[in-house]
Amino acid sequence: MNALIIEDEKLVALELTASIAEVDPTITIVGTVGSVKTALRWFAENAEPDLIFADIQLADGISFTIFEKFQLTCPIIFTTAYNEYAIQAFKVNGIDYLLKPVDWDELRKAITKARSLTKQPGKLDIDVQKLMAALNMSPTALKPTYKEHFLGNARNSWVPVRIADIAYIMRDELNFMVTNTSERYILDYDTLDQIESMLNPDQFYRASRHCIININSVQSVKGLANLKLQLILKAPNHQFAIDISRDKAPSFKKWLEK
Incomplete structure (x- = not known):
C-alpha cells in the first residue's frame, strides 16, 4: 500500500512516517508535501496513492480544498489537533x-x-462547507496562515528562529536561513518552493531561483546595466549582494512599494 503524507511541520511528518513504519511496515510512503500548493502539484504529476494522511491546517490554507480539486477514490486519514467534538465531521465514506x-x-x-x-x-x-461547519471553522480558515517560526539546524541542535528575524533564505546545495544578526542555520525542507509557500508574500520576495529576501532587510537598491537591479542588505549582511533580473525588476519594485 502506497501512502502520501500532507503535513507542513517537518518533524511531525517524520514522526508520523516512523509511526506508520512501526504499525504497518507494508505501507510505503511515496511522498511528503507541506502545503496546498505543493500538494496540488504532486497530484497533478503523480498517480493517486492508496492512502492519504493529511493535516487540516497547512501553511497556505486548509487541506480540504485539495480534495475539491481532484476526484480521489482513496481513503483519507486526517491528522488534526481538533478535539473529539469533531468526530462527526469525519463520519463520511x-x-x-x-x-x-x-x-x-x-x-x-x-x-x-x-x-x-x-x-x-x-x-x-x-462536503468542505459541512466539514468546516462541523469543526466550527470560519470562512477565514480558507485564507493562508503563514509561519511565525522556523526550526534551524546548527551543529546538530535545533534553534527556533522568528520569521521576522530572518534577513534572507538561500539555496546552496542545502537551504539556509540567515538572520538579521548574520547567524546561519540549515532549514530542513527539500525546496525553496516549499519554504516560499509558508511565508507571507507581503514580507518576503523570491528574488531569484536561489534566494528569498525579507523586505525589512533591504538597505538600498542599485540600478545595473540592462535594467537589472542589485539589492544591498542592511548590516551585518551588507556584503551579500542580490541581483534582480530585468524580467523580475518591475514586480520587485511593486512589491517594495507596498
Missing part, C-alpha cells in the same frame, strides 16, 4: 481522523479501516 499526538493503537485502527475501504473503491464525497 473514505474519511477517518487521528488526534495529535498520534496514538499507535488509533493509527492501527485507522489503517485497518482504510484497507477495508480500498476494497470498495468509489469517488469520495467530501
Whole structure:
C-alpha cells in the first residue's frame, strides 16, 4: 500500500512516517508535501496513492480544498489537533481522523479501516462547507496562515528562529536561513518552493531561483546595466549582494512599494 503524507511541520511528518513504519511496515510512503500548493502539484504529476494522511491546517490554507480539486477514490486519514467534538465531521465514506499526538493503537485502527475501504473503491464525497461547519471553522480558515517560526539546524541542535528575524533564505546545495544578526542555520525542507509557500508574500520576495529576501532587510537598491537591479542588505549582511533580473525588476519594485 502506497501512502502520501500532507503535513507542513517537518518533524511531525517524520514522526508520523516512523509511526506508520512501526504499525504497518507494508505501507510505503511515496511522498511528503507541506502545503496546498505543493500538494496540488504532486497530484497533478503523480498517480493517486492508496492512502492519504493529511493535516487540516497547512501553511497556505486548509487541506480540504485539495480534495475539491481532484476526484480521489482513496481513503483519507486526517491528522488534526481538533478535539473529539469533531468526530462527526469525519463520519463520511473514505474519511477517518487521528488526534495529535498520534496514538499507535488509533493509527492501527485507522489503517485497518482504510484497507477495508480500498476494497470498495468509489469517488469520495467530501462536503468542505459541512466539514468546516462541523469543526466550527470560519470562512477565514480558507485564507493562508503563514509561519511565525522556523526550526534551524546548527551543529546538530535545533534553534527556533522568528520569521521576522530572518534577513534572507538561500539555496546552496542545502537551504539556509540567515538572520538579521548574520547567524546561519540549515532549514530542513527539500525546496525553496516549499519554504516560499509558508511565508507571507507581503514580507518576503523570491528574488531569484536561489534566494528569498525579507523586505525589512533591504538597505538600498542599485540600478545595473540592462535594467537589472542589485539589492544591498542592511548590516551585518551588507556584503551579500542580490541581483534582480530585468524580467523580475518591475514586480520587485511593486512589491517594495507596498
